[in-house]
Amino acid sequence: MSLSRVFLGWNRPALDAAVDYLAGQSAAPDAFDFQGVVVAVSAARAGRRLLEILVQRAHAAGRMLVPPEIVTVGRLPELLYTAKRPFAGELVQQLAWVEALRRADPVQLAPLLPHPPEPDDLAGWLALGEMLGRLHRELAAEALDFKAVVDAGSRLQGFVEENRWAALLAVQRSYLEILDQLGLWDLQTARLFAIRQGECAIDRRILLVGTVDLNRAARMMLDQVEERVTALVFAPPELADRFDDHGCLDALAWQNVPIAIETDQIEVVDGPSDQAAAAVRAVCALDGQYSADEITIGVPDARIVPHLQQQFRQCDVAARYGVGASVARSAPYRFLAAVAEYLDQRRFSAFAALMRHPAVGEWLARTAPAIDGDWLSELDRYHADHLPLSVGGAWLGSPEHYALIRQVYERIEALLQDALADSHEDSSTPRHSERSEESGLARPFASLGVTGRGASAETARMVRSLGEWGAGIAGLLVAVFGGRPLDRSDPADRSVLAACEKIRGALALHEHVPGKLAPIVSAAAAIRLLLRALAGETIAPPADPGAIELLGWLELPWDDAPVLVVTGMNEGIVPASCNEDLFLPNQLRRELGLLDNDQRLARDVYSLALLAASRRRLRVIAGRRSPEGDPLVPSRLLFATDPATAARRALAFFRADEAAAAHVVSRGALRPGRARSTFEPPRPEPLDAPVRDMRVTEFREFLACPYRYYLRRRLGLEGLADDAEELDGGLFGTLAHEALGEFGRGDAASSTDPERIAAALDAALDEQVRRLFGRRPLAAILVQVEQIRARLHRFAHWQADRAAAGWRIERVEAGPEPERAQLLVDDEPMYLHGRIDRIDLHEATGRRTILDYKTSDSAQDPNKAHRTAAGEWIDLQLPLYRHLLAGMGIKGPVELGYILLPKDLGKIDLALAPWTEADLAEADAVAEDVIRRVRRGDFWPPTDVPPAFSEDFAAICHDGQFGDLDAAETDSDDEGDAP
Amino acid sequence: MSPLGAAPFPNVVIRASAGTGKTFQLSNRFLGLAVRGEPLDAILATTFTRKAAGEILDRILVRLADAALDDQKRAELGRLLGLTDLDRADCLAVLGRILGHLHRLRVGTLDHFFIQMARSFSLELGLPPGWQILDELDDRRLQAEAVGEMLEGHATGDTLRLMHLLTKGDVTRSVSQQLLQLVRGLYAVHVECPAEAWTALPRAKSPEPRAIEAARAVVAAAALPGKQFNDAREKDLAKFDTQQWEAFLQNGLAAKIADGSGVYRSKPIPEAAAEAYEVLVAHARAHVLGAIANQTAATGELLARFDRIYTRRKLARRGLRFDDVTRRLGDALPRERLDRVVYRLDANVAHLLLDEFQDTSAPQWRVLRPFARRLTADSPRASFFCVGDTKQAIYGWRGGVAEIFDAISDELTGLDSRELVRSFRSAPPVIDAVNRVFGSIGANPALAGHADAARRWAGRFATHATARTDLPGHVALRGAPRAEQPPKQGELTLQHAADRALAWRGEAPGATVGILARTNKSVARLIFELRRRGVEASEEGGNPLVDAPAVELILSALSLADHPGDTAARFHVSKSPLGEALGLARHDDDAAAWQIARQIRAQLMSDGFGPTLYDWARRLADECDSRDVGRLVQLIELAYHRDEAPPARIDDFIAMVRQRKVEDPSSAPVRVMTVHQAKGLEFDVVILPELDVKLFGQPPQLVVDRASPAEPIHRVCRYVAQKTRALLPAPFAELFVRYESQVVGESLCVLYVAMTRAAHALEMIVAPSKENEKTLPATLAGVLRAALGPGGPVGPETTLFETGDRQGVRRAKAEIAKPALVAPAEAPPALRLAPAPDRPRRGLDRRSPSRLEGGPKVELAFRMRLDTAALDRGTLLHAWFERIAWLDDGEPDEAALRRIGERLGAPPDAMDAHLASFRAALARPAVRAVLQRAQYEGPDAIGPAAVRPGVRQPRLRVWRERPFAVLDEGAILGGTIDRLVVLHDGDKAIGANVLDFKTDAIPPGDSAALAARTDVYRPQLSAYRRAVSAMFALPADRVSARLVFVEPGAVVEA
């Protein structure tokens, strides 16, 4: 009548019972011989653990083991029939769906897909392909096609989607046709065909171990070989009527079943780290009675895993999450991702990211001729000076500043060239060349090849059929990661190896895509497709018998550790539910017999009941807040008890204070060493050598904050970054100053013709731009240059008037020879240096004006810039210029002032300082005081609120404790005055 | 459930003043519906924050559970729900029903509901499958990238033109930052604006150039009365000639013509001149209006350009913002039938419960409205319930449109309106103060310039009462100390507030204190000042972790890894315990920095941020106090979290830490936040230190107008200064008046929200008056002074108003209510485990012999061979060899072989070639021999020598593809053996031979290649031997293994 069911009870772990059963089945006296047995388990880890137990049993008993074939239930069907055709892999299926969608009549498709992706949006199309594939698989697993949905819908009240399903049905037919033409099958079709033909057969015995939710297709197949099938059910025989003929759960029978968990086994805490802490506490509470390998932590919500790993690590206990880390975290994956970014347009930022991949550095240092110097800093400085958009054009600046990075760049280019451009010739796989002209995908996606402009930009422009990139990509990895043999026992090597093998597997699938479906893509696009396919894959961590295991919810019933702590027992996770769906809302699922909310609940109730019955120690933890901060509620399962107890639990779990009180975080092994932190900025140390000279611009910084002055000027510290997207105040000023300086030295300097002056400034500016930023600067810089130009043009008018009024530019960017200008303080000279932007002489009167260009957006006159409202000196630059003049041998009275070049063109003008001799004497006195303090090394303490120039020192000075107090855009212009 | 009666649920709008129990009302409604048996998934209850949503559900369940367990509470609930006969069984049953439907409850945020809808309509909304809501930081990055792309994609001249229009002619330094700021600020406007709105401002036509020229000549020559007139004309013309249009229109004779008076210095302007002036004024006006129109249109153009790129990037990332979802739904829903929505959401929405309705934005209401309309029309089977308070509408800038609340009664039919004014939160003095301030708000002299806003606000306010007459309370309005320098006054006021908080901590240690500021900047400053005073304070919503020096230190080490040349970072690290740990002693040691940077990058790549940072934190903990450690722990948590999807650059991680706000877990008794963040919270003591801000503060960039509150924007205009507004057409000029009034109204809402947060005590601090103060300032401080103060200027450190019982508050809050939550001194629990067993019991390593080839060192090049054809061929040949038990019994038949080939996917055209090569292999003598019994029998029999003596005729047993699994050095060695021949003496195994087929392409006779491959395979074969010897309990020397290289036809002992 049907397959046989064996009820093995649930008062001990299911696997133990299963092994005992198996052992009893082995005929041979001296061996556990399961030669003719297939064991189907519902989860992969259960299969591995089952074998582990069998091997250990056999070993302990001194018996030979002929292991059964252990498969997950998902793989079982393929043992039961012989497929007539090769299977289409996942990628091929997706591409076939895409092709089917694209072949469809847009009008007919509209109810399904009113906004199709752009024709060249391969990723967008594939996402749709993936989605339809999933839908198709889910239905086919229940032996249904899209037609069945249309039929079921007609029975359903409120079903309003006939057109949509009709469109889907058409696409599905087309999909199957496409595969058919290619001589391929998808797995689901093959199974359904076998079922229909009654072809299922097997000459071995099948043992189903706890497969409580077989899909309909699997059940139909098993029915055809039922006399060979035994289902082991882990529940007491009394509950037999809660299971169907296949040993599967009868969903309705499990709906309102109490679960034997006491309230004090349940803990409801706040956030994810609190859940982890509660799990740690639960293990602590075992008080050393169990070893790590007897403890399992359940993680239905994988987002808790990092928190658990962190907290157990802090207690020096290893916690192993068997699922492992995503391939996307591995070095090879990230290398390829960086390469794809770089190949796209050879952006400087992509180059900078690629260069920071550790494997690249290692490769450069290892491969002859080795390059091993600090090319990163050179790269950063190059960026800071030239803000390049991309690499590969002309190099800017002087060659010694880019020697190293140029070498590095050329090596990288050669590497890519060798691997991606040349590899092709060797691999002469014939089937790729016969890529047919009528291919649906080939044409439109060709535009995915994006052009670049590097030395080997052909690689970027080159497009090929997807599979043809495989060898090149593999070769790239071999070149970079395979320079030395990899050591399996080294964790880093192990991960590289594992990732490379996954990549190899995915590349092999690319190669298997039939020519008619293979899209034609650039190397970058091929890599992205590869990475996309791998993103969901994981690399299992190495075995660790001394670790506490972290297991997902579906694995838990098939684990045998005596102690179990389950975290994440929250609604939506256990059980998961379907509350909205693009295609299959719950109602329709129920109608079609698909996995619906009732079935999910049944499965989870059964699992928890099984766990509660079979573990020696069980603790259940739920959170009230997800890692993303969303409120969570405890699982319905935790209220599966008598009404009064449920009410008491509700009160306990949902009362807000309770959750707050549980917020106490167990801090693991990180313990504060003291009552008050001792962090403070490092005290200034005595200077290596006495300070003999100072720049006139330094004084402002000292006055603003002696400590930050010390860091910047005395220690010469600077930040270095490569994230600038446009000219900062410094570079903007430099550019304007350079142009103005050039003008001041040229013939136009004395002109009274604004047009001529403007022309000279234009020429000077353009020259500087070319020198600093090359022929194709960032667009933002081009605009900024125009902003400077507008200011300079307005300046030209001012300058013409000035010249007409009899002022002549006497000198530009002038300063004294070293040790010629000084301030005598306490009988010791302090040499001053600096460059004066410009000295004007009035021909008729012999008056002189000492001028500084100011290019910051806001126009601040000299007095505001130098003194506070209360008259305190905060800058001494202009007053100290007097001493520079003396050192240059220029005597006589001078006026001091700024030429303001702010954003408001109307304010471009001269601004003279109003100071009297007495004021200037006061300024000198302040300068002397600064000099004395500098000599004494009196740089402490830092000021509270950080001054504008000190962003680089924010970390050292703990500016962060002010929050974003100093977030104001700094608009300083220390042009031409870098330390 | 029906016996409990099917009382109708009226459609209501409840205006609930602060503290009057909005949540309570909402939970009543929900419970009422649940108790009367309404399907739970037909009740949709939404609010705005996730926290509030969580609280509503908690409230519902706790009240029901309470009622189930406690007779008195049940009676109370019954009374509130109008069900006098509510019994315990009913309560338990309803509770059971709710707990059993936790997955179907729709109590959540509006955004969540919208996302749910949008997910089930992704394709209809043009969204990519699997889209997600963008993380805020990712979103910001996308915006920056979009601005970059926008710049790169347009000609410089084009961008310049836009920039000049946007900056009103200024030539600013920054371009990308400037644009980014602009689009960030205005994107919300853009998405609600159809394109026409940007060009709604009409342009005036300028007179003909010849007419202008003529008019100018007339003006210049006109005879005018007196010198003043002549001087004014000169100036006017100068401005006209230099194109200073606005100045021209605002001064002199032109101004008088422009405003229509025609009278200057009480003398009429002569008619001929006036007529000519009209022409010039018209020209100037056309210019000014044109400029405004251009700037507005340019802004629209810029935003549209940005939006195209930004949207494309979002979709490519499959990321959306909440407002994208809302907008797309709002656009699509009118097209979609509600029944389709209902179908995909799997439940009808029969009862809508909306919380904080005043914060609903126009786009949100557009989505909700179809539901609301349907439900109100379908009464009593359906119901509509909304609760809110327009006095607390402080999110206007974010798109909340309080006016919808006022307009809702017109939109929906049959709504009951109720008003709640009895507070369950505040003590009488607080409520009195609120009444004094807002009861007279319409006549408040500080609002003299904003009479319209004041009047409208007064209309919303009804006198408050309190149920908490038992609570002691205290309210004070004080002047802060006077700052020496005027710009420092704000800072000093904040410092004073910190002092006041310190004082309250001393007087009433059991009280929670909330300091509510207006800006984030002030919040940071307050935190700093409080910490400086030794008061632990936490910021609502949290701060970036860099407020802890230990975190900064770790970030410096990370900076160093990404930028070895960053000497500031080097210095920071070298002077810390990390310097020692990492091996960086001096900041100027370039070589060391380079090495360390490489090392850290490699470690981050292999271990991830979490473990690396934890390592470092361990080194720092000794220098840390509990707060620092707390922040480090959070940093590590963040790092582990980030490791799940590691950033492309270390810099990205650093930027993330610098930006992400993380709440300090030590919930300190003093909490600092902006008033906006305080919404929904209450404190025993509330201190308001930032009241001296203008009622109408920073002008916005744009002002917008809607036909009705829920409609999209139909007019936009860039902000125009007061003086120029007169030039605008009337609807636009009114727009500004309305806008100002709205902003001022919102300022008053902020004050209302701030004051009503207080349960016991409210302390408001204002700056002392400026010396030259003549009138009340148009600030919140001015409003308070007028309503509460004695009048006249405020002196430093004076009390302007005080009421209530300060001692009473002290007494009531003398005790520390709850012990501090985090006890830093408490040692964490020690984690003890039983010792591990001698032999591992689980998690055994898996080894498979085939993976052992080449030994422990692996040549990647070998592993990465993509030669799939070769591998397929190997599989095929293995499958064919499996068919052969003994060749002596004949070769496998062709048809069977072909079937196998087909099953394995061998291309039909290649089958013949493969078969031929299989047959050729079988023909090779060495290969042939190993498949024949004679090998094991005759005098030249191969196999373990030890087998031979004593046994004349061993029994042979052959296995093909023999699976095995044995314990081997603490691991499980498992796999399959291609061919295993075991020699038996009777039943006893006496020897065994392993055969492994290899299809490597080795040229016949190339013995070096053969030897090399043999070396590679040796570890694999020796593993087979170990396995076989374990399985059959055979001594090692009784098991031999041979490699069968089918290609050259060589068999090698291995």
Ligand code: SF4
């Ligand atoms: S501002 Fe105009 S007129 Fe003056 S120099 Fe520049 S382009 Fe010539």
